[in-house]
Amino acid sequence: xxxxxxxxxxxxxxxxxxxxxxxxxxxxxxxxxxxxxxxxxxxxxxxxxxxxxxxxxxxxxxxxxxxxxxxxxxxxxxxxxxxxxxxxxxxxxxxxxxxxxxxxxxxxxxxxxxxxxxxxxxxxxxxxxxxxxxxxxxxxxxxxxxxxxxxxxxxxxxxxxxxxxxxxxxxxxxxxxxxxxxxxxxxxxxxxxxxxxxxxxxxxxxxxxxxxxxxxxxxxxxxxx
Amino acid sequence: xxxxxxxxxxxxxxxxxxxxxxxxxxxxxxxxxxxxxxxxxxxxxxxxxxxxxxxxxxxxxxxxxxxxxxxxxxxxxxxxxxxxxxxxxxxxxxxxxxxxxxxxxxxxxxxxxxxxxxxxxxxxxxxxxxxxxxxxxxxxxxxxxxxxxxxxxxxxxxxxxxxxxxxxxxxxxxxxxxxxxxxxxxxxxxxxxxxxxxxxxxxxxxxxxxxxxxxxxxxxxxxxx
DNA sequence: CATAAATAATAGTAAAGCTATCAAAAATAA
DNA sequence: TTATTTTTGATAGCTTTACTATTATTTATG
Numbered sequence: 001x002x003x004x005x006x007x008x009x010x011x012x013x014x015x016x017x018x019x020x021x022x023x024x025x026x027x028x029x030x031x032x033x034x035x036x037x038x039x040x041x042x043x044x045x046x047x048x049x050x051x052x053x054x055x056x057x058x059x060x061x062x063x064x065x066x067x068x069x070x071x072x073x074x075x076x077x078x079x080x081x082x083x084x085x086x087x088x089x090x091x092x093x094x095x096x097x098x099x100x101x102x103x104x105x106x107x108x109x110x111x112x113x114x115x116x117x118x119x120x121x122x123x124x125x126x127x128x129x130x131x132x133x134x135x136x137x138x139x140x141x142x143x144x145x146x147x148x149x150x151x152x153x154x155x156x157x158x159x160x161x162x163x164x165x166x167x168x169x170x171x172x173x174x175x176x177x178x179x180x181x182x183x184x185x186x187x188x189x190x191x192x193x194x195x196x197x198x199x200x201x202x203x204x205x206x207x208x209x210x211x212x213x214x215x216x217x218x219x220x221x222x223x224x225x
Numbered sequence: 226x227x228x229x230x231x232x233x234x235x236x237x238x239x240x241x242x243x244x245x246x247x248x249x250x251x252x253x254x255x256x257x258x259x260x261x262x263x264x265x266x267x268x269x270x271x272x273x274x275x276x277x278x279x280x281x282x283x284x285x286x287x288x289x290x291x292x293x294x295x296x297x298x299x300x301x302x303x304x305x306x307x308x309x310x311x312x313x314x315x316x317x318x319x320x321x322x323x324x325x326x327x328x329x330x331x332x333x334x335x336x337x338x339x340x341x342x343x344x345x346x347x348x349x350x351x352x353x354x355x356x357x358x359x360x361x362x363x364x365x366x367x368x369x370x371x372x373x374x375x376x377x378x379x380x381x382x383x384x385x386x387x388x389x390x391x392x393x394x395x396x397x398x399x400x401x402x403x404x405x406x407x408x409x410x411x412x413x414x415x416x417x418x419x420x421x422x423x424x425x426x427x428x429x430x431x432x433x434x435x436x437x438x439x440x441x442x443x444x445x446x447x448x449x450x
Numbered sequence: 451c452a453t454a455a456a457t458a459a460t461a462g463t464a465a466a467g468c469t470a471t472c473a474a475a476a477a478t479a480a
Numbered sequence: 481t482t483a484t485t486t487t488t489g490a491t492a493g494c495t496t497t498a499c500t501a502t503t504a505t506t507t508a509t510g
Contacts, residue, residue, distance in 0.1 A: 016487090018483095021487080023487085025252050025490065030371065034308065038364065039363060039364030040363075041363065041474080042364060044465085044466060044467080045466090045467080045468090046465090046466075046467090053483090054466085054488075054489075054490085055489060055490070055491085056468085057468090057469080057470085057488095057489085058489070059489090060467090060469085060489085061487085062466070064468095065467075066467090078385060080295060090258070109322055124384065131362065133358055133362065134362065136419070136420065137266060137355055137356065137358065137359065137415070138264060138268065138416065139264030139266065140264075141419045141420070141421070142419060142488075145420060150249070150420060153423075154420070154422050154423060155425050157422075158422070165339075166228065167448070172425065172438075173425045173438045173442075174425065175422070175425045176413055176416075176422055176423075176424045176426070176438050177287045177442070178434075179412070179423040179424065180405070180409050180413070182410075183408070183409070183412055184405050184408070184409075187404070187405075187408055188401055188405070189364070189406070191401075191404060194361070194367065194370065195361065195366070195370060195375060195379070197377060197379050197382075197383070197400070197402040198378075198382050198400060198401075198403075199400055199401045199404065200397065200398045200399065200400045200441070201401070202399050210401075213397075213398045213401050216397070216398065216449070217398075217402070217405070217444065217446055220445040220446040220449040221441065221442055223443040224441070224445040241456085246456080248456085248457075261458075269496085269497060269498080270497090270498075270499090271496090271497075271498090279458075280457085280458060280460085281498085282457090282458085282459090282460090282499090282500080282501085283456095283457065283458070284501070285500080286456080286457085289499095290498075290499080291498090377493085412483090423463065
């Protein structure tokens, strides 16, 4: 019997829950592919509707606009990643080992998770890298935040921050180090591929090099003196 | 006699050089204020034209589209900041002191530079924080990069990376640390103001706290063991 | 003063970003 | 199984954005 993993989503992100209908799942699944292919700026509900064989109005019945869809997708990703992290570090006692595991989970397009059939996590990961920050770098970030749109992202940062504190209770900047770690796992990846002179991994293009850098960065800070 | 500081700009960013006419300067100067007020997504050439008393077509004679204008603004900022950094660290011999100076220059809305009368660097700095990454987080980042649109940003990273190497010639990730430092000086600032739980400076909202965090982060890495 | 260059005024087009309406189909409840 | 509610499909339309083109007028320059 197939087990389906459901990520709990903020109800204000959608008009109709896309996880509860075939059309909704198609909207989410195909939007990931389309945003990846076209870039978020060139992505429209009309193009999406064509691809999945519905109408523009059909998509609008699920999402108010493409911004909310992007926030939905990023939220879903953070929720999913939190689950992965909690699940895969569950049995690890040593916080140092745990944090290293988190860094490796942050840094790679995971193998497609079969528990979530309509979402390709590998492609979604690439969207997070290229479009993820656009979810909050907006005029309405304050209102969106009041509606708790960024809770999954904050929760993840909080979990990582807590592990940092476990490693060294005296470290002064656990939250900022956590958000730095998460953001940089994506930015260094983006730079490596698109603007390689901004990184030290230009030639190898080996995602694991980023993990090595981040591990060095994080543990130097935590273990200072 | 008034000295005017001119930042050398990539010719492919504009159709007509905005620095060489009154209308051009108005376009640049007012676009900074408008983008800051409306956010980049809600900013249009039409609104800009209204504000400065010209027509949409008038703006299009200077810039092909708003993306190129954004790249122009960010490039200008990086060029200007490089000048500030080179100028203000010129006499500093000690690379550690130099790097600390760089961190403080990166982290604050500087006092409005009087050498550039039509550009408000303080407001431009805020645009860099909120909109800066949108200059390269696009579908066409590859083409833009081939046209050297991001050279000023790369140059700055390179300068910072060189100072890092001066501090410790054996440090393995000078470029990635430099880009991390620069990105985080903006992201932590954005988070502090808009999503404070992602930082450790939520209550104080004191930009200097960010500099302390970044100084700790950078020198822990450089001086490890 | 002549001429070239820059600007203003106006018009127009395709696409994006929606909203509204109504009929058909599918799911569900009586 | 029919009745009813919910969801979808088809179509239309409207405002704004993102441009391009044309011509007249002003401004700068030789």
